[in-house]
Amino acid sequence: MWAFVVRRLANGVLVIIGxxxxxxxxxxxIPSDPAARWAGVRATAExxxxxxxxxxxxxxxxxxxxxxxxxxxxxxxGTSIRTRQPVLDDLKAYIPAxxxxxxxxxxxxxxxxxxxxxxxxxRKDSWVDHLCRAVAVFGVxxxxxxxxxxxxxxxxxxxxxxxxxxxxxxxxxxxQAIPNITGxxxxxxxxxxxxxxxxxxxxxxxxxxxxxxxxxxxxxAKQIRSSLLEVFGxxxxxxxxxxxxxxxxxxxxxxxxxxxxxxxTVFALCAGYSLVNTFLIEAVFNWPGLGNYSAMAVITxxxxxxxxxxxxxxxVYVVLNLAVDVLIALDPRVRF
Amino acid sequence: xxxxxxALVVIILIASMSLVGCKKAGVTSETPxxxxxxxxxxxxxxxxxxxxxxxxxxILFELYETLTRYHPLEDELEPVLATDxxxxxxxxTWTFTLREGVKFHCGHDFDSSDVKRSxxxxxxxxxxxAFIWLAVNSIETPDEKTVVFNLDYPVPIDLxxxxxxxAFMYCMDCVEEKGExxxxxxxxxxxxxxxxxxxxxxxxxxxxxxxDYWRGWDGNHFEKVLLKVVPESGTARQMLEAGQVDYVRxxxxxxxxxxxxxxxxxxxxxxxxxxxxxxINTQREPTNDPRVxxxxxxxxxxxxxxxxxxxxxxxxxxxxxxxxxxxxxDTLPQYTYDLETARQLLTDAGYPDGGFSLMMTVxxxxxxxxKVAELWKAELTKLGIDLDIRTMPFDAQWDLAKxxxxxxxxxxxxxxxxxxxxxxxxxxxxxxxxQTDPIIFNLCYYSDPQxxxxxxxxxxxxxxxxxxxxxxxRQIQEKLIEDSPxxxxxxxQNVRVMNSSIRNFTDNPAYPYVLFIYDLYxxxx
Numbered sequence: 001m002w003a004f005v006v007r008r009l010a011n012g013v014l015v016i017i018g019x020x021x022x023x024x025x026x027x028x029x030i031p032s033d034p035a036a037r038w039a040g041v042r043a044t045a046e047x048x049x050x051x052x053x054x055x056x057x058x059x060x061x062x063x064x065x066x067x068x069x070x071x072x073x074x075x076x077x078g079t080s081i082r083t084r085q086p087v088l089d090d091l092k093a094y095i096p097a098x099x100x101x102x103x104x105x106x107x108x109x110x111x112x113x114x115x116x117x118x119x120x121x122x123r124k125d126s127w128v129d130h131l132c133r134a135v136a137v138f139g140v141x142x143x144x145x146x147x148x149x150x151x152x153x154x155x156x157x158x159x160x161x162x163x164x165x166x167x168x169x170x171x172x173x174x175x176q177a178i179p180n181i182t183g184x185x186x187x188x189x190x191x192x193x194x195x196x197x198x199x200x201x202x203x204x205x206x207x208x209x210x211x212x213x214x215x216x217x218x219x220x221a222k223q224i225r226s227s228l229l230e231v232f233g234x235x236x237x238x239x240x241x242x243x244x245x246x247x248x249x250x251x252x253x254x255x256x257x258x259x260x261x262x263x264x265t266v267f268a269l270c271a272g273y274s275l276v277n278t279f280l281i282e283a284v285f286n287w288p289g290l291g292n293y294s295a296m297a298v299i300t301x302x303x304x305x306x307x308x309x310x311x312x313x314x315x316v317y318v319v320l321n322l323a324v325d326v327l328i329a330l331d332p333r334v335r336f
Numbered sequence: 337x338x339x340x341x342x343a344l345v346v347i348i349l350i351a352s353m354s355l356v357g358c359k360k361a362g363v364t365s366e367t368p369x370x371x372x373x374x375x376x377x378x379x380x381x382x383x384x385x386x387x388x389x390x391x392x393x394x395i396l397f398e399l400y401e402t403l404t405r406y407h408p409l410e411d412e413l414e415p416v417l418a419t420d421x422x423x424x425x426x427x428x429t430w431t432f433t434l435r436e437g438v439k440f441h442c443g444h445d446f447d448s449s450d451v452k453r454s455x456x457x458x459x460x461x462x463x464x465x466a467f468i469w470l471a472v473n474s475i476e477t478p479d480e481k482t483v484v485f486n487l488d489y490p491v492p493i494d495l496x497x498x499x500x501x502x503a504f505m506y507c508m509d510c511v512e513e514k515g516e517x518x519x520x521x522x523x524x525x526x527x528x529x530x531x532x533x534x535x536x537x538x539x540x541x542x543x544x545x546x547x548d549y550w551r552g553w554d555g556n557h558f559e560k561v562l563l564k565v566v567p568e569s570g571t572a573r574q575m576l577e578a579g580q581v582d583y584v585r586x587x588x589x590x591x592x593x594x595x596x597x598x599x600x601x602x603x604x605x606x607x608x609x610x611x612x613x614x615x616i617n618t619q620r621e622p623t624n625d626p627r628v629x630x631x632x633x634x635x636x637x638x639x640x641x642x643x644x645x646x647x648x649x650x651x652x653x654x655x656x657x658x659x660x661x662x663x664x665x666d667t668l669p670q671y672t673y674d675l676e677t678a679r680q681l682l683t684d685a686g687y688p689d690g691g692f693s694l695m696m697t698v699x700x701x702x703x704x705x706x707k708v709a710e711l712w713k714a715e716l717t718k719l720g721i722d723l724d725i726r727t728m729p730f731d732a733q734w735d736l737a738k739x740x741x742x743x744x745x746x747x748x749x750x751x752x753x754x755x756x757x758x759x760x761x762x763x764x765x766x767x768x769x770x771q772t773d774p775i776i777f778n779l780c781y782y783s784d785p786q787x788x789x790x791x792x793x794x795x796x797x798x799x800x801x802x803x804x805x806x807x808x809x810r811q812i813q814e815k816l817i818e819d820s821p822x823x824x825x826x827x828x829q830n831v832r833v834m835n836s837s838i839r840n841f842t843d844n845p846a847y848p849y850v851l852f853i854y855d856l857y858x859x860x861x
Binding site for chain 1: 540
């Protein structure tokens with residue numbers, strides 16, 4: 001078991017190193033001179049040369065890469081060419097908003113997707129099943145931006161129930177002390193018992209989170225349904241039913257447990273994907289997260305920022321995968 | 337398991353009930369007056385007022401002040417941190433008297449040593465618009481409220497100290513105490529009406545009123561200013577319509593036309609000092625021939641561009657200096673759309689049927705410039721000239737224009753230009769004086785010793801004798817129009833859309849996108 005975890009961990013580190021080398025190479029070919037950006041509009045050739053030296057861009061590639069890696073190990077992700085702030089500080093400012101959105105979306109996906117899938121499997125071929133499957137298919141196939149804009153039209157324009165975008169409304173931001181403990185507004189405002197901020201941030205979070213959750217809801221529901229149906233066909237379930245055990249017990253205690261493993265794998269991959277998918281959602285909902293920062297970094301050829309974002313996403317993927325592997329490995333039937 | 341679940345549900349219920357209670361309390365608490373604006377980007381690229389040379393102005397001008405403020409349409413200088421100033425007859429010594437009773441946000445008093453040290457720090461850092469101080473040899477502070485500028489050559493320093501960039505006054509005691517990087521880390525040390533309450537990177541900037549502001553807080557003023565970053569113009573428009581923001585910095589003309597019909601919004605259009613040039617490569621065939629360049633200038637469908645691209649919010653330029661700026665001269669000759677003359681000029685230059693291709697770079701994302709290029713391309717085709725439009729990221733376009741390989745450079749560069757020091761000099765020295773290292777904005781690579789000499793002479797005269805300087809500027813412009821190193825396309829208007837309840841707004845084109853929010857107030861109905 002432990003050997004397995006260590007092996008997977010080593011694998012993960014290799015993946016991250018690979019990703020960092022690839023991204024590093026790509027930033028080199030971008031047709032933009034970071035030194036010229038750094039030195040400013042009115043820089044002389046001499047000043048640009050000086051900037052190149054300061055940024056270490058005059059060194060051979062492998063030396064540049066090595067400097068970058070040693071920096072990362074010491075918690076230094078370099079300085080953004082565009083914002084001129086340490087990339088780590090930039091990331092710290094943007095990640096909480098994105099993370100809050102993704103985590104809320106994922107919780108929604110589980111809370112809605114699992115019951116849908118179970119219901120659908122238990123009542124196979126009934127109208128409930130058809131409805132659940134329709135919801136699942138819509139969730140998986142609707143384009144994110146389409147859903148996002150339609151939610152805005154319905155809930156903001158027509159009904160006026162929910163705000164258009166942002167994390168908080170202007171009045172709240174200008175008049176309330178916004179707590180900052182974890183960077184997750186819901187948690188921070190709940191902990192400090194700041195009701196105004198709590199409700200306002202919840203209202204702002206709903207639409208983007210639903211949009212983000214749509215795809216995983218569909219995925220989870222479909223996966224649970226098909227796994228459950230498969231398990232329902234197994235002999236031991238048949239045996240349990242033959243013993244006259246209550247349906248509820250058979251479904252939740254015996255069938256569901258075995259149907260969960262593939263769902264967890266799919267769900268974790270989907271969570272990693274959602275981290276990137278949220279960039280589009282952030283743009284539509286004006287959510288101040290990593291999305292806009294990444295877009296600006298790419299447009300302006302801000303290579304330290306691009307590297308930082310890529311590394312972050314790669315690490316999240318690796319960690320999620322590792323967590324899934326370990327979870328599944330807890331199943332005594334899995335052999336190494 | 338079940339017990340834990342029940343306990344959890346109970347806790348959540350109690351917590352949410354207490355939160356509902358708080359919500360009500362939050363609403364009844366006294367609410368300050370807030371001015372909210374939507375900006376398409378986080379404009380705070382640099383928080384250091386010495387370095388800022390981009391889009392930071394709408395915030396920096398609420399936090400900081402300059403010695404004087406320029407009102408270009410009236411050609412008047414308003415005293416701000418300086419109350420009075422004079423110049424010696426030779427134009428080399430300028431003496432400024434500073435305002436009494438001005439405090440920085442940090443609590444320190446504002447005095448002459450701050451002026452001296454702020455400007456010296458700007459010069460030393462050499463970032464952003466530091467070049468505006470090039471003529472300054474030394475700054476003396478005979479007493480706490482007097483500052484003397486000694487110049488190497490005469491320039492109108494009273495205009496320089498009003499510059500939108502690089503002329504802010506800040507507390508140098510604090511900079512020295514807190515370190516050189518204190519400001520750029522997202523702090524401020526100004527004297528302005530508002531102080532920084534919170535900056536959330538990429539999301540918003542929140543300012544609150546500075547109680548000790550020297551103009552005082554009698555009368556009707558906003559107590560807070562909130563800048564929200566809203567990248568999507570569609571979203572920004574919806575927020576404006578829903579009353580969530582009072583002002584949107586940039587909206588497509590289509591949206592502005594629609595909002596104009598609605599009484600809930602006020603649309604103002606004032607002559608602005610931003611103009612657009614198409615810079616022509618004067619160093620390479622066939623555009624090194626002035627006749628070819630003139631032919632190009634005759635082939636532009638000016639009216640069509642202004643009508644269809646700019647929705648009428650622009651006028652065709654007369655010379656390189658925009659309308660409203662001193663030095664601008666309406667009586668100068670102007671190219672018109674005239675394909676016959678263009679064809680004749682091409683024939684004279686040896687290209688009767690055109691037969692060449694020109695490469696024009698356009699910054700990606702700039703829809704207006706792309707449309708200009710497309711409209712022009714159709715006309716050039718009629719002359720047998722192929723316009724090869726290359727859309728590329730701004731940085732790539734910029735690097736290409738400065739490429740050391742001259743063959744790589746573009747033939748045509750469409751440049752959107754705006755002033756630092758609000759003067760004709762900024763346009764002429766920026767784009768048409770000989771530049772080799774560095775090339776700044778002279779991307780036509782134009783070089784004429786006579787023009788160079790005149791440009792320097794005009795600025796040196798400007799501090800002493802505005803009329804004589806204006807005469808020289810006319811000379812330069814005549815020569816530039818004749819030589820046609822650039823097509824002077826259009827002067828833009830500043831178009832602002834605001835909620836109609838906002839009163840007392842006047843646009844000052846010397847300070848692009850600055851609202852001077854202290855002067856504004858809200859009045860419903």
